[in-house]
Amino acid sequence: MRVEERIRTKLTEAFQPTRLSVEDESERHRGHAGYREGGQSHFRVEIAAPAFAGMTRIEQHRAVHAALGADLVGEIHALALRIEAG
Secondary structure (H helix, E strand, O other), X not given: OXXXXXXXXXHHHHHOOOEEEEEEOXXXXXXXXXXXXXXXXXXXXXXXXXXXXXOOHHHHHXXXXXHXXXXXXXXXXXXXXXXXXO
């Protein structure tokens, strides 16, 4: 399973989002640190879920990282997050 699909699966299971977008932006980073041929290194995630209500931005980011797990986070060079409650 590709990294993008694993991200989508883990976040869906953890938060039951009302909106989820996972975009592999690796090609935009060709030649930069962390780029790997074939992509799967740089991601942008936009997620909205009621589970984030009342959390600070740092708590939201920590919750996403915890849901993804250390192994998956370790495979990703860059992860841009936009998180909303709702």
